[in-house]
Amino acid sequence: xxxxxxxxxxxxxxxxxxxxxxxxxxxxxxxxxxxxxxxxxxxxxxxxxxxxxxxxxxxxxxxxxxxxxxxxxxxxxxxxxxxxxxxxxxxxxxxxxxxxxxxxxxxxxxxxxxxxx
Numbered sequence: 610x611x612x613x614x615x616x617x618x619x620x621x622x623x624x625x626x627x628x629x630x631x632x633x634x635x636x637x638x639x640x641x642x643x644x645x646x647x648x649x650x651x652x653x654x655x656x657x658x659x660x661x662x663x664x665x666x667x668x669x670x671x672x673x674x675x676x677x678x679x680x681x682x683x684x685x686x687x688x689x690x691x692x693x694x695x696x697x698x699x700x701x702x703x704x705x706x707x708x709x710x711x712x713x714x715x716x717x718x719x720x721x722x723x724x725x726x
Contacts, residue, residue, distance in 0.1 A: 637716055641677050649674035656706055669706055676713060683714035691720075701725040 644651065655670035671679070687695075698720055702708040715722045 637713075641673060641680070641713070644673040645677035654706065654709060656704075671706060671710070676710065679710045680713040680717050683710060684717040687714055687720075688718055695720045697721045697723055699723040699725050 641653075644653070650672050652670050653673045653676045655668050657666050658669045659666050691698075695718075698715060700708060700711060700715075700722055702711075712722055712724075
């Protein structure tokens with residue numbers, strides 16, 4: 610399967626220099642917004658999930674548009690909850706899509722995040 614652009618979010622500096630980018634976003638939010646506009650249905654991330662020990666493994670994924678939409682939605686909720694007063698938040702969770710979208714909601718608000726493992 611060949612994509613119109615590299616399917617990875619992170620790359621080395623050498624790989625980044627070789628990318629033919631039409632837009633050069635300055636922030637993570639700008640990158641996600643640009644990708645959500647240009648490639649809304651392109652998968653951003655996928656994760657294997659097993660809901661219980663007797664179920665089959667499934668893949669849950671988010672597209673760029675889904676990531677943008679849910680991170681904006683959660684950012685609005687967090688902003689109301691925190692009253693714009695958060696200097697830093699701590700996140701504790703297993704690795705999951707929920708953790709990822711929560712992290713991106715905080716990034717969208719410009720709130721530093723302390724990841725607690």
